[in-house]
Amino acid sequence: xxxxxxxxxxxxxxxARSVLAGEAAAEAARRSSADAAHAEEAEQPDGEHPAxxxxxxxxxxxxxERAAAFFDLDNTVMQGAAIYHLSRGxxxxxFFQRRExxxxxxxxxxxRLAGVEDPDHMQDVRDSALSxxxxxxxxxxxxxxxxxxxxYMAGRIWAGTRALAQAHLDAGQQVWLVTAAPVETxxxxxxxxxxxxxxxxxAESVDGVYTGRLVGxxxxxxxxxxxxxxxxxxxxxDLARCAAYSDSHNDIPMLSLVGHPHAINPDAxxxxxxxxxxxxxxxxxxxxxxxxxxxxxxxxxxxxAGGTAAAVALHRRRR
Numbered sequence: 001x002x003x004x005x006x007x008x009x010x011x012x013x014x015x016a017r018s019v020l021a022g023e024a025a026a027e028a029a030r031r032s033s034a035d036a037a038h039a040e041e042a043e044q045p046d047g048e049h050p051a052x053x054x055x056x057x058x059x060x061x062x063x064x065e066r067a068a069a070f071f072d073l074d075n076t077v078m079q080g081a082a083i084y085h086l087s088r089g090x091x092x093x094x095f096f097q098r099r100e101x102x103x104x105x106x107x108x109x110x111x112r113l114a115g116v117e118d119p120d121h122m123q124d125v126r127d128s129a130l131s132x133x134x135x136x137x138x139x140x141x142x143x144x145x146x147x148x149x150x151x152y153m154a155g156r157i158w159a160g161t162r163a164l165a166q167a168h169l170d171a172g173q174q175v176w177l178v179t180a181a182p183v184e185t186x187x188x189x190x191x192x193x194x195x196x197x198x199x200x201x202x203a204e205s206v207d208g209v210y211t212g213r214l215v216g217x218x219x220x221x222x223x224x225x226x227x228x229x230x231x232x233x234x235x236x237x238d239l240a241r242c243a244a245y246s247d248s249h250n251d252i253p254m255l256s257l258v259g260h261p262h263a264i265n266p267d268a269x270x271x272x273x274x275x276x277x278x279x280x281x282x283x284x285x286x287x288x289x290x291x292x293x294x295x296x297x298x299x300x301x302x303x304x305a306g307g308t309a310a311a312v313a314l315h316r317r318r319r
Contacts, residue, residue, distance in 0.1 A: 059260070060171040066238040069168040070199075070228050070254065071161065072246035073179035073186065076264045079156040082181040082189065087132075089148030096132050130203060134212030138184060138205050145185040149192055157193070160284035161264055164245065165195060174235070178228060178244075178254065180220040199227040225253035249273060 060067060074081045090096065133141060168175045174196040179186050183200030190198040202215040219227055232239050243260035244251075249269035255261035263274035263281045274281050 060168050060173055060243065061241075062171045064241060065172060066236060067241040067243070068174040068176065068196075068232070068235070068237045069165065069242065070176050070178045070244040070258070071165060071195075072224075072244075072248065072251050072254075072264075073177050073181060073189065075247040076245055077158060077161050077165070077177065077193070078153055078189075079158065082153065082179060082185060085152040085156075086145065086148055086181065086185050088152055089144060090132060093144065095136075130210075130212045130214065133182075133203065133210045136210055138208050138210065141182065141210075142184050142188065145182075145188040146192075148185075149188055153189065154192070158265070158284045160282065161245065162193065164262075164264075164282075165193065168243070169194065174237075176228075176231065178219070178224050180218045180224075183219075199224070199231065221250045222253045224251060225257050228254055228257055246270070255279070 060069070071077050074083075091098075165175050176196055177186050177190045177198040177200070179198065179200050181189075181200050183198060183202050186198035186200035190196070199219060201219045204211045204213045204215050217223060228242075228244070229239070231237070232242065239257055240259040242258040243262060244255050244258045245262045245264045246255055247263070247265040247270065248267055252270065252273060255263075261274070261277075261279045263270050263279055265283055265285050266274060266281060271281065273279075
């Protein structure tokens with residue numbers, strides 16, 4: 001994305017940054033989806049079209065082109081956090097050192113323990129992540145993300161959620177990932193899953209090189225809702241006929257925006273919220289994993305610490 005000279009995120013209100021992040025994500029998503037569609041048309045022989053689905057479920061409604069589905073990524077479509085798996089892959093490729101990986105893990109653990117988004121801490125997290133890719137080319141991250149998907153992500157896709165997404169595709173509807181992960185990585189994941197495209201965090205770039213700044217803020221919480229709203233306006237979707245899927249209470253703004261919200265592998269707050277409002281719930285975790293939903297902070301710290309230990313062990317084995 002070209003540099004925006006007038007962009008001064010720290011001076012903007014949280015709402016303004018969310019709107020800017022959402023609009024930037026929608027613009028990037030539509031551009032990526034259009035490029036993919038043109039490439040697919042070029043490869044498709046004349047007169048050849050995909051075979052129609054034999055069975056269409058009652059929901060989603062077949063042929064309703066003004067309806068679309070929006071899926072959160074982390075722990076909804078895929079087990080774990082995409083940004084963590086991306087970090088593992090970048091560490092393996094020597095984008096940063098072991099001490100930076102440990103710092104990243106600690107920052108994420110602190111956030112899970114605190115349970116709140118302290119502005120100064122979130123700014124520190126953003127600066128750390130952006131410093132990793134600053135000066136690298138966008139095309140390079142796209143290529144690496146494709147490799148990292150095979151290495152760390154492909155085997156972590158929830159089959160149940162994947163089937164839900166496929167049901168929307170079979171009904172002729174667009175299906176979009178909506179995630180705080182970098183839009184380049186999110187686009188690769190969406191492409192590999194056969195989805196329409198992805199809404200993700202947009203990092204500023206000039207002449208195809210990352211500047212180390214964001215456009216707005218990470219696509220998280222209210223920013224996701226703004227991105228969905230912007231994309232719906234551009235594509236002509238009727239949000240009352242759209243569906244959204246997420247595991248996190250942070251995505252309640254996005255879930256509340258559509259007529260068909262679903263809680264997938266929900267955390268405790270989202271599960272309670274969904275039950276109070278009669279939203280649909282689905283849980284694809286084992287009984288033991290689902291029981292841990294009441295203590296997400298401890299579980300998150302354990303996972304991050306374990307992942308860091310694994311990366312450090314890998315580093316030592318190589319030496």
